[in-house]
Amino acid sequence: MRIIDLTMGWAGPTTTRQLADLGADVIKVESIQYPDWFRGTDTRPPYHEEQTYEKTYWIQAMNRNKRGITLDLTSQDGRTLLKRLLETANAVIDNYAADVLPRLGLGVETMLKINPKLVVVTMPAFGMSGPWRNGRAYGSTLEQASGLPTIQGFEGDPPSMSHVAFGDPIGGLNGATSLLLGLMHQKNTGEGQHIDLAQVQCLLPMAAPAIVEQSATGATSPRLGNRHARFVPQGCFPALGEDQWITISVRDDDEWQALCRAMRRPDLAADPQLKTAHGRRQHEDMIEAEIRKWTGIVRPDSAMVKLQAEGVPAGIAKLPMDLAADPHLWSVGHWQAVDKAFIGPHLIPLAAYREGDAETPAKVRMLAPTLGRDNHGVLREVLGLTDAEIRRLEDTEVIGTAALPPKPKPKRPAPAAGA
Amino acid sequence: MAAFPLDGLRVVELGSLDAVAYCGKQFADFGAEVIKVEPPAGDVGRTYAPLVDTGAGHRESAYFAWLNTNKSSITADLDNADDIARIRKLLSTADLLLDGRHPQEIKASPLSHESLRETDPGLGITAISWFSDTGPYSGYHPSGAVARSLAGMVKLIGAVEGPPMLGRDGQAAVFAGLTAFIPSLAALYNREHGARRYRTNVHEALLQVTEFDTLNALESGFSRTRAGINIFGRGYPSGTWETQDGILGVSVATPAQWTGFCQIIGKPELAHEPKYSKSLDRFIHAAELKQIFTPIFKTRPAREWFEPASNSGCRWRSCRTCANCWSSRSTASAARSAPCGSARRNSKVRCCRSTCCGRRRSPTAPRRWPEPTTTRRSSRMREKPRARRLPRNCR
Numbered sequence: 001m002r003i004i005d006l007t008m009g010w011a012g013p014t015t016t017r018q019l020a021d022l023g024a025d026v027i028k029v030e031s032i033q034y035p036d037w038f039r040g041t042d043t044r045p046p047y048h049e050e051q052t053y054e055k056t057y058w059i060q061a062m063n064r065n066k067r068g069i070t071l072d073l074t075s076q077d078g079r080t081l082l083k084r085l086l087e088t089a090n091a092v093i094d095n096y097a098a099d100v101l102p103r104l105g106l107g108v109e110t111m112l113k114i115n116p117k118l119v120v121v122t123m124p125a126f127g128m129s130g131p132w133r134n135g136r137a138y139g140s141t142l143e144q145a146s147g148l149p150t151i152q153g154f155e156g157d158p159p160s161m162s163h164v165a166f167g168d169p170i171g172g173l174n175g176a177t178s179l180l181l182g183l184m185h186q187k188n189t190g191e192g193q194h195i196d197l198a199q200v201q202c203l204l205p206m207a208a209p210a211i212v213e214q215s216a217t218g219a220t221s222p223r224l225g226n227r228h229a230r231f232v233p234q235g236c237f238p239a240l241g242e243d244q245w246i247t248i249s250v251r252d253d254d255e256w257q258a259l260c261r262a263m264r265r266p267d268l269a270a271d272p273q274l275k276t277a278h279g280r281r282q283h284e285d286m287i288e289a290e291i292r293k294w295t296g297i298v299r300p301d302s303a304m305v306k307l308q309a310e311g312v313p314a315g316i317a318k319l320p321m322d323l324a325a326d327p328h329l330w331s332v333g334h335w336q337a338v339d340k341a342f343i344g345p346h347l348i349p350l351a352a353y354r355e356g357d358a359e360t361p362a363k364v365r366m367l368a369p370t371l372g373r374d375n376h377g378v379l380r381e382v383l384g385l386t387d388a389e390i391r392r393l394e395d396t397e398v399i400g401t402a403a404l405p406p407k408p409k410p411k412r413p414a415p416a417a418g419a
Numbered sequence: 420m421a422a423f424p425l426d427g428l429r430v431v432e433l434g435s436l437d438a439v440a441y442c443g444k445q446f447a448d449f450g451a452e453v454i455k456v457e458p459p460a461g462d463v464g465r466t467y468a469p470l471v472d473t474g475a476g477h478r479e480s481a482y483f484a485w486l487n488t489n490k491s492s493i494t495a496d497l498d499n500a501d502d503i504a505r506i507r508k509l510l511s512t513a514d515l516l517l518d519g520r521h522p523q524e525i526k527a528s529p530l531s532h533e534s535l536r537e538t539d540p541g542l543g544i545t546a547i548s549w550f551s552d553t554g555p556y557s558g559y560h561p562s563g564a565v566a567r568s569l570a571g572m573v574k575l576i577g578a579v580e581g582p583p584m585l586g587r588d589g590q591a592a593v594f595a596g597l598t599a600f601i602p603s604l605a606a607l608y609n610r611e612h613g614a615r616r617y618r619t620n621v622h623e624a625l626l627q628v629t630e631f632d633t634l635n636a637l638e639s640g641f642s643r644t645r646a647g648i649n650i651f652g653r654g655y656p657s658g659t660w661e662t663q664d665g666i667l668g669v670s671v672a673t674p675a676q677w678t679g680f681c682q683i684i685g686k687p688e689l690a691h692e693p694k695y696s697k698s699l700d701r702f703i704h705a706a707e708l709k710q711i712f713t714p715i716f717k718t719r720p721a722r723e724w725f726e727p728a729s730n731s732g733c734r735w736r737s738c739r740t741c742a743n744c745w746s747s748r749s750t751a752s753a754a755r756s757a758p759c760g761s762a763r764r765n766s767k768v769r770c771c772r773s774t775c776c777g778r779r780r781s782p783t784a785p786r787r788w789p790e791p792t793t794t795r796r797s798s799r800m801r802e803k804p805r806a807r808r809l810p811r812n813c814r
Contacts (some may be wrong), residue, residue: 022605039553041673057634137670140657144668149649149659152587153577157648159659159666162576162586163653173597180604181449185424187608205441205536209482209589214471216481226564226585229468234564236573236582243644245574245583249562315565317574317583320632321642332554334623347637349630351596355618359553418618 003179003383004085004092005029005066006380008036010165011199012095012123013062014172015179020065021351021362026083028068028369029376030224031078032400033407041150048405053371054342060368061348068369069378073104077398082106083114090186091119091179098124098133108194118192119182123175125167129200137199139165146203151210154225167199174202232280236317239300244285244301245317246295256280258310263294273409314383333360340367363368423450428607430454431510432490433497433530434519435462437589438547438621440486441596442603447489454513455492456506483610484594510535514605514610515543522552522618522783523542532616544616545603547595561621563588570625571633575645575652583645591621598624612773637805646702655701656680656712664720683724 001024005016013028013036020026030036039053046052053059072078083106086092092111094101101107108120110130122128125137126145143149143166144159153160178195186192204211210220221229228234234249250256253276260269268290273279280287295303300316307314323329324347339345350361379385379399392401428451432443440455447453455462462483470478493509495502507530510516516535518525525531525546531546546552549561556569564585567573577584599619606615626633636642649658654672663668671680674696681690689711695701701708716724 014627018601019605022602057638058631061630061634063631091652102651114783138672140651140670141668144659144670148587149668150666153584153648157578158661160577160584161649161651161658162590163628164657165574165631167629168631170593170597173594173601173627176601177445177604180601180608181424184604184608185422188424188426205593206587206590208485209587212485216469216471224808226582228562228564229590233563234562234585235583236564238581243574243581244675245568245581245669247562247564247568249564250796251562255560311560313562313565315559315569318571319574319636319642320629321636323626323629323633324637327549328555329626332551332623334626349626349633352623352627353602353617356616367531377617390548 001025001183002027002089002091004082004089006092006094006096006101007123008037008095010058010062011171011175012093012167013038014169015064015093015123015175017062017064018172018176019179026066027089027374027382028063028066029071029073029082029085030068030371031070032371032397032402033074034155034402035403036063039371039403043403043406048403051402053403057343057346060338060340060343063368064348065366066369067366067374067378068153068372069375070372072398073106075097075398076397077393077396079106081379081393081398082382085378086111086114086118088382089115089118090183093120093121093123093175093179093277095123095175097136098122098128112192112194116192118193118249119179119186120194121182121197122181123171123178123197123199124195125199127201128196130198131257137167137170138168139171142171142200142203145200145359146207147210148203148207151207151223153219153223155223159222167203168280170202170206171197173197174199211419221365227284230277232277233284233291235291237288237291237295239295239316240298240301241300244300246300246307246321247315247317248291248295248307249313250280251313253277255312258312259291259307262312263291263306264308265290265294267385298361320333336363338364338367341370368399371403372399375399375401425451425604427516429513430515430517431513432456432517432519433506434521434524435464436519436547437464437486437592438517438595438599438624439517440464440483441592442599443490444486444488445596445600446515446517447487451514453490454509455487455490456509457492458492459494459496461494471583472788484590495542497528497530497715500529506530507535507538510542511539513542514607515545516546517599517603518550520546522546522548523743536616541614543603543606543610543614545599546616546618547599548618548620549647550622551677552618556622563591563621565690566591566621567625570622571629572625573634575643577645577648579645581645584648591625594627595619595621598627647705650702650705652702654698655705655708660712660716662716662719662721662724667716667721667724671701677701684712686711686715701780740797 003016003019003024003026005026005028007013007016016026028315034052036059038058039056040047071081073082099290108122111118111120124133125142126132126135140161143161149159149161175197178197182193182195190257214220226235228249231249231251236245236247238244239246248259250259256274257269260266268274274283274287304314304316318326324335329335334349335347336350337345337347348364354361376390425446428446430443430446430451430452430453432439432455443453445453464483465479467480467482469481471481473479495506498501535542535544549566550556550559552555567586573583573585599617643652646652651657654670657670659666659668671677678690681687689695694704695708
């Protein structure tokens with residue numbers, strides 16, 4: 001299984017990462033003129049001098065288990081080599097804006113003519129057709145356009161977003177899903193096809209509870225802030241320390257009793273008005289104030305452990321950085337410590353699943369490629385080029401392993417969606 | 420009828436977990452036969468608001484219906500020996516078990532994975548739990564908000580003074596459902612080499628969101644702090660803005676976007692102001708910039724801001740509420756069909772666009788026992804090669 005990966009940033013590279021993790025031969029195509037922008041968006045010094053484009057953590061994680069080559073697709077030679085690679089591939093995927101590859105003469109129709117069995121996945125922000133087809137977007141734009149921010153957060157606040165680039169990780173998962181469905185159809189029928197994934201629509205299922213409610217009842221309920229439609233109480237409460245928080249959800253009446261035990265509040269436990277969720281809903285402000293009194297004098301770790309021991313869902317609101325030192329994540333093998341040229345020792349996260357009886361996810365088989373790392377291997381083994389031909393490509397800067405400083409203003413292919 | 424990519428597969432769902440239901444929905448929406456096994460009283464998800472009439476005086480959850488379109492449903496008491504035997508028989512005809520039971524329940528059950536693999540090595544199994552089945556959190560009591568908090572998705576979101584924002588439920592199921600779907604389908608693609616078993620969990624699936632932030636913090640050597648609603652510590656302006664008639668989403672990152680943005684809002688001089696030059700500078704001066712932008716955005720309707728912006732390469736959109744998402748041209752078809760569960764189907768793989776919707780509705784009430792109607796899994800796949808091509812206009 002070979003996949004030609006013309007993606008950059010986050011959404012596209014995590015699409016192909018899913019398949020690379022599962023054993024596919026993913027060939028990531030960059031160019032020394034325009035490296036993946038997750039290698040750094042600021043190409044001013046010392047980007048080239050210090051080769052900082054080999055030193056970002058993001059590029060390592062998003063591209064694990066892939067091979068990497070460089071091809072200047074604005075050159076005839078580069079395009080010809082890409083076309084020859086497509087002849088050998090099961091699938092090709094890009095996340096450029098809708099107009100970029102067609103302008104280079106590498107549109108979907110052309111690709112399917114080269115190899116009618118190809119699964120061609122495009123994933124621009126708003127699809128390849130429709131009035132917004134040329135719209136650019138980041139992952140944040142996609143979340144804004146999905147309506148998701150309008151159904152969360154606190155009443156009175158502006159529509160509240162979930163993440164700096166929420167569209168990207170969900171776009172990556174949907175991209176991989178699309179790719180696999182296309183490959184399944186290819187396997188069943190021998191046919192290729194074009195799958196157009198409008199990334200904005202990948203977020204709609206996350207707004208589904210409200211979309212479904214809107215369609216069933218004609219309106220959506222007011223935003224609940226940190227409260228929950230069924231769990232009373234639910235909230236994120238301040239714990240002892242600076243900016244420390246503990247999330248607590250009480251899913252049923254037994255868990256309410258357990259929460260009262262943990263807080264040593266038999267008075268609340270015995271209060272008949274608070275025995276049911278409906279009753280607690282009437283006194284939610286008071287209950288939350290009582291919880292804060294207790295959480296405010298307890299370290300978040302102690303609060304979580306005690307609540308969980310009593311049977312109450314509770315979790316520390318962890319900083320993303322805390323996850324690198326989370327004992328649970330180390331014990332389940334989420335992190336792999338690796339060492340690599342340029343960047344040195346660092347951590348990369350592994351897949352979220354385990355196979356068979358394995359206690360940890362599969363280790364990385366191949367670290368993310370440095371720029372053009374696999375030029376020789378791929379061009380020689382896959383395309384049968386001679387050393388002399390490869391040298392000529394290097395001399396003419398069609399391929400290479402060091403990024404070139406920008407020449408005066410060529411047009412840069414802009415990634416469509418998201419990071 | 421057009422061939423679906425997963426025609427001929429049979430998938431059985433056990434356990435009440437939205438992530439399993441969403442994973443099963445992917446199989447069902449793309450052609451697999453998905454059979455949901457519910458307890459005798461029905462899945463508890465059927466009782467969750469909002470409820471809609473399902474006929475004969477019954478009211479059931481609309482969200483449950485959306486999660487379970489195109490599936491069929493049976494009931495079984497997994498403490499009853501006869502029922503267990505029948506589920507085992509059903510599984511012997513299935514290609515894949517999607518298991519949402521608690522890991523401890525699975526281990527203790529006569530339908531443990533160990534036992535199923537022993538008697539039925541051809542059955543693929545994918546289990547989804549809230550937390551990994553090993554490690555300190557394995558026995559933790561979950562909720563969506565708790566899983567998101569421990570996955571690092573909460574603390575940096577929301578007002579500076581707190582509390583951090585917990586977000587809306589429904590997201591974890593999508594992340595975990597898709598995370599499970601991918602290796603499950605890959606194993607079925609490669610079934611000639613034998614069935615595979617995978618275990619995944621909601622908590623780690625969500626780390627696919629926060630890995631971006633974790634790696635950023637590890638690289639820079641420090642963690643940013645919570646900077647405010649819709650402010651994420653990088654570029655500015657970002658987030659949602661009130662206009663004359665609705666909300667506008669804006670993301671400005673590159674120097675070119677910043678210049679274009681300043682022109683559109685009629686303040687070209689800001690682009691030349693050194694203290695706002697870089698993304699980080701604007702982030703540091705976010706409060707004073709907000710003072711400048713807020714009244715300007717309110718002077719025109721969202722659409723009037725949107726048109727010039729889309730021509731200048733700025734990332735911004737009118738940020739639609741669910742109500743106007745409903746009527747907006749670009750997503751109307753997806754939103755309108757949401758109740759029958761096709762929001763996603765309509766929107767995703769275009770080859771299925773016109774044919775998937777409404778193929779089969781969500782099962783309204785669990786039935787008792789269907790006799791498995793077809794022969795064993797692998798033979799079905801082999802005997803029914805798809806030779807039909809999808810109509811051109813469906814691609």
